[in-house]
Amino acid sequence: MEYEKLSKEELIQRVRELEDEISKLKMRENELEMLLTEYSSIMKKQFEVFDDFIKDVGTKRMIDPLTRVYSKEHMLKLISYYHQKAFEENFGYAIITVTISNFDKMAQIEKEQNLLGVGKLLKELVRVPLDSVGRSSENQFIVLLTEVNKENSMKVKERIENALILHNIPATVKISNYPDDSTNIEELMKIVE
Numbered sequence: 001m002e003y004e005k006l007s008k009e010e011l012i013q014r015v016r017e018l019e020d021e022i023s024k025l026k027m028r029e030n031e032l033e034m035l036l037t038e039y040s041s042i043m044k045k046q047f048e049v050f051d052d053f054i055k056d057v058g059t060k061r062m063i064d065p066l067t068r069v070y071s072k073e074h075m076l077k078l079i080s081y082y083h084q085k086a087f088e089e090n091f092g093y094a095i096i097t098v099t100i101s102n103f104d105k106m107a108q109i110e111k112e113q114n115l116l117g118v119g120k121l122l123k124e125l126v127r128v129p130l131d132s133v134g135r136s137s138e139n140q141f142i143v144l145l146t147e148v149n150k151e152n153s154m155k156v157k158e159r160i161e162n163a164l165i166l167h168n169i170p171a172t173v174k175i176s177n178y179p180d181d182s183t184n185i186e187e188l189m190k191i192v193e
Helices: 008-056 073-091 108-125 150-166 185-193
Strands: 093-099 132-137 140-145 169-178
Touching: 073 093, 073 132, 073 185, 093 108, 093 150, 093 185, 108 132, 108 140, 108 150, 108 169, 140 150, 150 169, 169 185
Parallel strands: none
Antiparallel strands: 093 140, 093 169, 132 140
16 A cells, blocks of 8 residues: 555544554453463463372372372362262262271281281272272271262172171271262261261
């Protein structure tokens, strides 16, 4: 476009159009800058979460040193995560607890043998890595069965009970199922206490 051939009014109009275009581009640039800042903030949080997870790998915060199953803290994080995922994606899960009976009356060596035995049995009886096994207290283990219905989770509970009897380990096994028993995570945990 040759500007020499335009009248003064046309030139003024063209300058205004260009100024409007510059203004729009600056607004767009600011929007993109805000999105980039927001994205950076989200990514930073993701890396922090990942760093926290990696920092815990192989430590007492994630793994019980005696039984080599997950710690209570880590299991509670997993259960919370799967509870949200089950709600969003509409699938079931189950929580099983195995509590060794008469634990206080056992000799130290017998306590350790039973703890090691239960930890090993549970890892063999569930679908690792889909399911998770953890130690929730001195004499209790917790199992998270993911993407499972009540019928199948009851079969797993039965397998656990039979294996404990077979290995002469006195224990109580409890189960709660989402969503059949409750959709509230606190209530589900209370059932298996």
